[in-house]
Structures are given as C-alpha cells and as structure tokens.
Amino acid sequence: MLRGRDIISVNELSRQDFERIFDAADEILEAPGKWSSVLRGKIMATAFFEPSTRTRLSFHTAMLRLGGEVVDLGEVEKSSMAKGENLSDTIRMLDSYSDVIVMRHRLEGAAKLAAEIAEKPVINAGDGSRNHPTQAMIDLYAIRRFHGRIDGLTIGVLGDLKYGRATNSFIAALAKFRVERIYLISPPQLRVRDDTRELLSEAGIEFKEVERLEDVIGELDVLYASRIQKERFPDPSEYELVRGSYVITAETLKGARSSLTILHPLPRVDEISFEVDSTPHAKYFEQAALGVPVRMALLKLILVG
C-alpha cells in the first residue's frame, strides 16, 4: 500500500512497491484519457529549495494530467526563508495548504525532517547525495519498458558514484531486483561508498568496480551514465581531473551489444556525445519522457490509492 505514505528514500520501498508503480504507469500509458480527473480537487505543493527543471516540470505535468492543481513555493531567495524562517515552519505552511508536498533540498535528511513535521505525504524529489527515489523509479521503469524485465540483466553504472544522488538511488533500487551483475564504473576518487558495497553484498548482487568503460561495454545490457556534478566536489581541482574522462562516443560503443540501452537522468552536459543520440542505443530522451507517467502513477497511488 502506498496510499498516504511519505517517499523519502529507495530504502523504504519494496520490490512490490516499485512494481505496483510500474503497473500503474503501464496503465496510464495505455489509456491516458482515463486518468484525467483522478486527482480533481487535489493540490500538490512543490518546494525546490535547490532548483531542478526536469523534476519540477515533470511533477507539475503529472499532477495537471491527473486533473490536480499545483502551488509552487518559488525561489527560496525570495521566500519567507529569506526573512529567516526555518524549514519546519515553511513545511507547516505548505502542509496546511496542500494535499501532498514535493520537495528538493541540498541537505541530506531535509525531506525526512519535512515528513516528520507534515501530516500530508512528502515526496523527496532529491536531497543530499543519496536520495532521489522518484528518479530511481523512472530509471527502473525505463529498463522494464525497453528490455521487458529488470531481473537477469547486466548493468553498468558510470560516472560519479560517490556524490551522485541519481546513481546512488539507482544502485539502491537495483538491489531490490535480481539483476545478473552490476559494473560500477568510475574514476578512483568517485567510487561508491562502503555502505553501497554492503547494500549490494547483503542483497546478494554480484558487482565489480572498474575504471574503464571499454573493459566491460561488451557485457552490458544497460549503461546508466550520469553527469559528474561540479557542485558536489568539495575541491574544484578534483572536478577538473575527472571532467570529460568518461565521455561516451560512437567509438566507445563499437564493442557494445546491439541491444544495449543507454540511460541518463539528464541534463547531460558533455558526458554523452551528440553523435550517440541518433544510435538505437540512445534511450535517455524516452526515459525522461517516462518521468510523467511514473510520477502520475506515484501521485495517484499516494493520494487516492
């Protein structure tokens, strides 16, 4: 049951939760017209304490496509928080106006704190460097759409595995399924943290940490690429060292399986070369479009079951 629940972290979600959301998203894609009044009279409040275009817009679109409405906190620099209000009081305000709160925050734990204060469900649209549960839903749903299944696949996760909240959430979500193997592909300074290794081991998932994509590209069913986010680096010079060293080009893909799909949470900067866009491997735009039905499914299940 997802009705009334907070969605803070992948860790609190079961495989069954994911599959219930995926099944609902399937139904939405089959007959979108049937869902256009499901949330009539409901209001979603969005609070992006850290800006996000794709996540914010796809949540807005999802709510509107279900017949609901949206109020947006707007820019934090212009908000009551700029007058010195604390996060708790701001959340209490949103809680009293809306039926569900969607929030993003720079700091880890902010969404959890909000969920403790709010009576209405809180959906974490990304906080800190680990949690972005709705992105993970979209990523796994994309795999299920493109490959027909998640179990049994060999999946490469490329990029910033230490600071990236999308990659961390993706890996944690994969651990709920019976994938064949995970390749963790990153420069040494951006390797996964110990708790991720433990998570995978406990789940009994075979994984291997490698530095070079070309060593494993031929084995992959799915390659999950991600942006190396400058803002996550404590030291900018550390960023310059790795920047561009993991660019995917047509050349890179020569050894790939014909059925390989490339995913990316977007936006990308230069980590996937534009020439890749026109190959059959490029699935990141389709994946991004799935953000709307997945978020529609989630909002519907949380608000009316």
Add this chain to the structure above:
Amino acid sequence: MLRGRDIISVNELSRQDFERIFDAADEILEAPGKWSSVLRGKIMATAFFEPSTRTRLSFHTAMLRLGGEVVDLGEVEKSSMAKGENLSDTIRMLDSYSDVIVMRHRLEGAAKLAAEIAEKPVINAGDGSRNHPTQAMIDLYAIRRFHGRIDGLTIGVLGDLKYGRATNSFIAALAKFRVERIYLISPPQLRVRDDTRELLSEAGIEFKEVERLEDVIGELDVLYASRIQKERFPDPSEYELVRGSYVITAETLKGARSSLTILHPLPRVDEISFEVDSTPHAKYFEQAALGVPVRMALLKLILVG
C-alpha cells in the same frame, strides 16, 4: 455587499463585512467539497511587487480550491516594469487579462492607485506600513474560531506597532468590535502612531500602552505577536537595540491564563521560542492554515457574491 468591491484597507470594511466573510469561511470549513467549482472559469492575477510567500501561496491555494485559475506576474525584476513600465500600465494589463487582481507593494497607496485604474476588483495583499486587510480578516477569524467570539476579550498586541502593517491592520480591525481592552506592548520607539490612538479612542476602545509583556500577560485572552521587520527601520542600529527584547518563551508564559492563545502573522524568526510551539497557547500555525478558507470566502464573495 462585497461583490465587485476593492479591498484596500480595513478602514473601508464594516463589522458586518468581517462577519459575512467569517460566516462564509465557517461554511467552507464545514463542507469544503461544496465549493470546488464556485469560481470555475475565473482568473485571479497576482502581482507581488514585494515578495511574500505565505500570502501569495494561500491566495493561490484559495483560488484553486474554488475551481478558479491563477496567473502570476512573477518577479518584478524580470517584468515589464524592469523595462521602465509604470505601475498604471502594468495594472491595466492585469486588469484586461483577469477577473480579480491581488497585489502587494512596498509603497503605501499603491493598491489604492491600482484600484482606481482597474475595472476589476483589487485586493490589497499588503502595502506600505498600515494596510494588510486580508491578514486582519484571518487574525480576527482565528480569534472567533479559538474563543468563540471577539467581543469582550482582552488582547495584547506585541512588537512593532509603528511600522508593522499586520499589527496596524489588526488593531484597526479590532476597533470594529467591542473588545474589553487592548494592551499595546512595544519598545518606546515602536509605539503606535497618533492616528491609531485616535482611531481607538473614537471607537471607544479602552487601550493602554505598555513596555513590558510580563506586566500584562496575566490579563490577556489573546497575545498577538509579530516580527520586528528589519526592513521597516530607517536606521539599522535602531533595529539592533530592540531585536530580541520581546522574545516569548515558556518562562514568559508562566503567569498567563490557561486559555491564552498566541497568534502571529508569520513568518517568525526568533520572537517566539520553539519551546512555545508545543504549549496549548500556540495557535499561530492553526491561524495560518485559516488563511485559505478566509481568502476563499473573500474571493467568492467578491467575484460571485
């Protein structure tokens, strides 16, 4: 009759106007579902020339909960006014697009000017240092909800009584009712202005200006606290002098009546200590939540009677 009227200042509203709004808000709280299509097809334009989170969001929420829609002018720094357009032309634009205009402005008289230009009703969401009529509606409605009446109560108003538009509007609204007594609690440099004293005297309201909350706390039914807004002070050093000297703590409340309710227009910074939140006196979050039904009632009465 409120239909078609501009709401610029508390002074233009009668006790009967207030009570009509309160009665409508009561009806909304009793059966919110009945109101969800009342403003179908109507558009509210919001123009916050001075940012405001709570007021803007609760107006948005109110309009959406009535089935209406909202267009927002957005940031003034990015608007046509940044290109040099005057306020009159901007208001004419909003007037031609929408059915009602809600505006906030730094300058006293801006809302009145807008109302003279616009054919559609204009609601002042705060201008200058005196007028914030919808906040006063919420404040008095909160008292009626929590105490069952306004007449006969002893009310303390604490903080910035000179520059505060919320406190000024609250006091002016109280003068429409038969309260027992008002204590005006402030440091000497933030005392009410002469016109407020005259207003209260003419209304036959007993009031007393005091400097220390502890001297009167035991007599109060309602304590209305407010933020001492730095931006209202011509001189920053004047602000530093009074900052923090009127903080309400659990200690402060030791001599209070058990039925005392504390109100605050929010956001608060440090003028109410967090430990107070969990006392039965703390009613400011519930008060803030009443912003939606009160603004729903007002919009409904103005737009469709």
Add this chain to the structure above:
Amino acid sequence: MLRGRDIISVNELSRQDFERIFDAADEILEAPGKWSSVLRGKIMATAFFEPSTRTRLSFHTAMLRLGGEVVDLGEVEKSSMAKGENLSDTIRMLDSYSDVIVMRHRLEGAAKLAAEIAEKPVINAGDGSRNHPTQAMIDLYAIRRFHGRIDGLTIGVLGDLKYGRATNSFIAALAKFRVERIYLISPPQLRVRDDTRELLSEAGIEFKEVERLEDVIGELDVLYASRIQKERFPDPSEYELVRGSYVITAETLKGARSSLTILHPLPRVDEISFEVDSTPHAKYFEQAALGVPVRMALLKLILVG
C-alpha cells in the same frame, strides 16, 4: 489549416491564416463562455529564455480561459540550461511533457531550431530582431476591430524599424494585405533593413521612409508606435541620441485625423506621453487586451483545429 503547425515567422503565414485567426477571435469575443473547455486536458509549456511579462501572461491567460493548463520553464538562470544543458535537450524535455510549446529567445532562429526538434507545435513568442508573429496577429486584429478593415488604410510605423521585432513583424504582416500606403518613420540609424524594402516592393505595397512624424501625421489612419529598446543597440551612445526624439504628445496629434488610432505593442516607457491616453486616438490598451482572444484563437486552431 493551422492544426498541428509551428508558428515561427509571419512569412510562413498567409492572409487566409490571419483571417481565420481573426474570425475565431471574433467568435471568442462574442461568446467567451462557449470556449471554456475547448482545450481541457491539454498542456502548454512556456519557455521564456528572454523575459516577457505581457506575452507570457497573455498566453497563460489564453490557455487557462480555454480550459487548458500551463507548465512554465521558469527562470533560465535557475534551469537545467544553467547546468550546461543545450537548447535542443531542453526543448526535447518540454516536447515530451506538453502538447504545445511557446517560447521566446534572444537569438534569431532559436524558435525554428526548436520546431525542428519538437514533435509538438512550437509557437514563437519572439526571437531575434525580426520575428514576433503572435504580436503581429494582435496588431492587425486590433486594426480590423477598430477600423473594420485593414485594406485601404494608410499606416505609419514609428520608432525602431531596424532592431524592433514587433515593428518588423507588423510590417511583414501588413504586406499580406492591400493597405493604401505605409510610412516608415524613424531616425536614419534605425531605418528598415533592405530585406524589408524588398518584401514591401515585391508585395506591391507603396511605402515611404520619413524622419519626421509631423510631416505625415495628417495622412494616417493608424500610427503604430514602438519602444526604442536600449538592449537592441550595439552601442549605448547611439541609443542616447535617438531616445526621446520620437515622443508622441497631444501637440503632435493636433494635425491628426479624428479617426486616427494609435497602437503600441507595450510596454511603453516615455514614447507616448500620458496625456495621449485620454484622447480617443489611444487604442493601445484595448489592443493589448486583444492579446488574449487572439492567442486563444491561435491555440485552439493549432491544437484542435
């Protein structure tokens, strides 16, 4: 047929296209209530890479008045583009969320590029210094409303004829009709470009370039004034030279026909003196109000035919 089409430039529109939009706008003004659910379930995405208050708000209003919904990209400085995303990827995102994209951009050709990428129709809400097709629709529709016709009229276009996207689009649109004569009134450095002269010649329109409004004011049926936009000048000192030299005052209008109408795309700064507002010539506020029915007509015709 306008259904499914991109609206990038006036050049791609026929006289018949304009007239179809005008006829639909007439119908909307006659019976606005009949249109309130025409776009139920449709979403318009707006992307103002360059800020615009009037155009953005009137598009929002138009979509809402047709029963549709709006998602807005928001400030570019806070968007995924600030993270380094290219325009194409941003457009692909909007394309996958919405049913129609309305965009403004500083650079000429941006809307055309977007239209090539997006599957959904793209409406150019202004790009570069030439294209603002929906403004031209409003301007010509205003003439038709105020004069009953466009053919046979003598029209003066005043101001920045070189860099002004509104004036350029207006002139290009006039060339689709059989106007009597066009006076192009500007300082020497802001004269129309050669391609505009060619366009008018090829259309067989009589036109004359003049420097002084007073020389032709008595002949005009319509005077289209425009803001001389500082931001369009490569050299600020060039701006200071012409600033204010084309201000329309009551004095200017002494020699005008009694039936002269003055139009302006707004916002104005000081190019039309406020004393003119109260003359019967001043039609710019009524013209601006027509932005909503014209954009309603266009959205309706593009989305559902």
